[in-house]
C-alpha cells in the first residue's frame with residue numbers, strides 16, 4: 541500500500557499535456573511513469589467530472605449532472621472510503637470539491653480546514669478561478685509536510701481559466717499547462733522520496749473557442765499519468781475516467797466498493 545497524490549489539472553486536454561508537459565513526458569520516456577489516453581464522462585463539465593473521477597460512476601448514476609447541481613456526494617467515493625478505513629485525507633482544491641465532500645461552503649470559514657469532520661480532513665480551498673496555480677501547489681505541499689495525508693487531491697484551475705479566456709489553442713492555455721508541469725517537476729521528486737505515488741489527470745479538455753461540455757475529441761480526451769517505479773511507457777489501450785477512483789483506492793491498499801466497476805490502471 542502507498543500514500544497517493546492525485547493531481548487533477550482542470551481543463552487539461554490530452555494533446556496539450558503531451559505537447560507541453562515536458563517533465564511528465566520525460567518520466568514516461570524514461571520508463572518511470574505510464575501514460576494513458578483517457579476518455580472523460582459526459583457531460584464533459586467540471587462538477588460532473590470531479591464527482592466521476594472521485595467516485596468511479598457516471599453522472600447519470602451519481603446525479604451531479606450539471607455544474608449547477610450543488611450538493612454533497614451521495615455515492616461511495618475515494619475520500620469517504622479512505623476516511624472510513626482510518627486514512628488521513630486532504631485536498632488543495634476549488635471550493636466545488638469542498639461542496640461535494642465536506643458540505644455547504646462558506647468562502648471565509650471553510651477555506652482552511654484542519655482535522656475537520658468531513659470526508660476531506662485537511663483542506664485549503666479557493667473560490668476565484670484566477671487563483672494562481674503556484675500558490676495552490678505551495679498550499680498542497682504544506683498539507684503534505686504538515687499532515688502527511690494518505691490521500692491528497694491537488695486541483696489547479698489555471699488551464700481551464702486560460703482556456704476559457706483565450707481558447708484551447710492559445711499560448712496562454714498552453715503556458716498554463718507548462719507551468720503546472722514545471723511546478724510538478726519541483727515537487728514530485730521530494731514527494732516520491734517521502735513515499736508518495738503520484739497520479740496526474742484532468743476532468744475534461746478544452747475546445748479551440750474556449751468551451752467544453754460536449755463530445756468533441758479535444759474536450760473528451762485527457763491524460764492519465766501514473767508515476768510509479770514499477771510501470772512505464774505509453775499504454776496501448778484507451779482508459780475510462782471511471783477507472784481513476786478504484787485505481788487510487790487499490791494503490792492505497794483498500795478494496796474499491798462494488799459501485800466502482802471500471803478496470804484498475806496498472
Ligand SMILES: [Zn+2]
Nearest residue numbers: 551586700704
Ligand atoms: Zn471550464
